[in-house]
Amino acid sequence: MTPTRADTDLADRGADRVRWIRSRMPLLAAAREAFAADRPFAGHRIGMSLHLEPKTAVLLETLAAGGAELVATGNHGSTQDDVVAFLRGLGMTVFGARDDTMQQHHANVAAVLDAEPDILLDNGADLAAGAISRGGDALERLVGGTEETTSGGDRLRGELAGRVPFPVIVINDSLLKAIGENKHAVGQSVVESFMRLTNLMVPGRRFVVAGYGWCGRGVAHYLRQLGGKVAVVEVDELKAFEAALDGFRVGGTEALNGEFARWGEVFITATGHADILTPAFFEVVADGAVLANCGHFPWEIDVAALKAGASGVERLDDAIERVDLPDGRHVVLLADGRMMNLAGREPKGNSLEAMDLGFLLQSLSLERVARDPGSLRDGAQPVPDEIDREIARRMLAAMGADR
Structure with missing residues (x-):
């Protein structure tokens, strides 16, 4: 489908918003440079279900720099259409719109799984639950993934307990995230x-x-x-x-x-x-x-x-x-x-610095899944301690906390 003038204008607005966000996320900038050199995600397709807003776009750019093929959707009610247009303009496969119904949201999640990802970046365990429900090849191709939220971690350890045959690093288990982001x-x-x-x-x-x-x-x-x-x-x-x-x-x-x-x-x-x-x-x-x-x-x-x-x-x-x-x-x-902090005409969500930290946790945890899934056990588990501590050191340096 040929983009319309309205599509182009929407993508341009998204690009303008992402440009400012990108300029204030130094931790992801450093990770993006390292990933571009090392290409840890080459040959991997990451399926994502996460709030689609400008900070998330910078995370996706970072993963793409590392060689990842990305297929993504947002969460119900928080998708920002200009960000979706911007990401599609980069050639990414992105599903979803601000006014999607819950039924359409579930269809978007299904479409991500239809793309046959081998790594999941999940929020609320929707993708993990969908893959488990499908079984067969949908499960066998998964080498692992991450889960962003408390709610998703609860699902993995509750209704899905004992049914997750791949490692999932729960980002919200990190004390670093709990303090800085939550x-x-x-x-x-x-x-x-x-x-x-x-x-x-x-x-x-x-x-x-x-x-x-x-x-x-x-x-x-x-x-x-x-x-x-x-x-x-x-x-x-x-x-x-x-x-x-x-x-x-x-x-x-x-x-x-x-x-x-x-x-x-x-x-x-x-x-x-x-x-x-x-x-x-x-x-x-x-x-x-x-x-x-x-x-x-x-x-x-x-x-x-x-x-x-x-x-x-x-x-x-x-x-x-x-x-x-x-x-x-x-x-x-x-x-x-x-979720009220991603609602309204100009939703902002969490601060740039906190999401720079949180999305670096995501990036390095996904890198561990891609490079060394054998070092992780199946099911929900916390962020490896060495990743937490490395990011804490980087964040303190970025903050100039010794000054």
């Missing part, structure tokens, strides 16, 4: 996204953060640093203990569906698990409360139940809906319950 980058980007999407004030506002893993920690701390009043919902006793010592109000599910529901003005889920905000919560939540999610899957807020029990739903902006409840209360839903 706590600080997600914390910053979620709070920035709340302000960008709603234009509401943080200081003095009452926030409830569900989950005190690394992402929840970051969200809670950044909100408080900007003057927000913050309560934390956590069912794990040790994490709840940590949140209490960090100075937050702390409660469990009973508090979420009781006193916290009536106290909070903004509720942000960051657990990675399904059914956190449910009908029991909707029945008592304060009038006018804002509901948002920053977990990978759009299942933490039971949006279907919320809308099924509504007396009316009105879209106020591209990422804001007012949901009227039968008793006269209403709530405001952000991004239809999807």
Whole structure:
């Protein structure tokens, strides 16, 4: 198909955005130069399912420099069309669009697997689950892969446990990623996204953060640093203990569906698990409360139940809906319950520096899979310690931390 003027304009816009991002990712720049010389991915086809935004484009350029053939799709609701157009202009096979339905997203994932990759770069274990479901050649050709998220790691160790006959390095198991990307980058980007999407004030506002893993920690701390009043919902006793010592109000599910529901003005889920905000919560939540999610899957807020029990739903902006409840209360839903920091007209996601670090973890982990899969065991496993420590040294040098 011959590109139209609109296609060219879209690709040019994507190129402009990627140019700035690329200029601020020195760790990937060094990896790209090394990969171009060593070609560790020559002869490999990498199938990817990961948010398609400008920082991801720089990761794909880096892998392509190392000889990889890439077949990619994004995650549901976060694909940026100008980035897709830019990557297609580089000759990459990329599926997906911003307004894809969930059904189309699943078709995109299937199309990536149809291309017969031998390495997977996964986000949420969609590709791994699809390959396992197919079995046969789809599994036999896989030498290994990586998984970006907590949610995907949970799937690999839960529903897919014992069924993954190839090594998968779970990037989110890295302490380096937990500190640099999850706590600080997600914390910053979620709070920035709340302000960008709603234009509401943080200081003095009452926030409830569900989950005190690394992402929840970051969200809670950044909100408080900007003057927000913050309560934390956590069912794990040790994490709840940590949140209490960090100075937050702390409660469990009973508090979420009781006193916290009536106290909070903004509720942000960051657990990675399904059914956190449910009908029991909707029945008592304060009038006018804002509901948002920053977990990978759009299942933490039971949006279907919320809308099924509504007396009316009105879209106020591209990422804001007012949901009227039968008793006269209403709530405001952000991004239809999807990942809020990749929503809206100008989504930014995590900071450039954090993703430079995170995507170097991806790059070097994929290099290990391509070069030496025999050094890895089958199934989910953490980033090798020597990779973590090497990247920490590079990041400290890039930050000028000794100055």
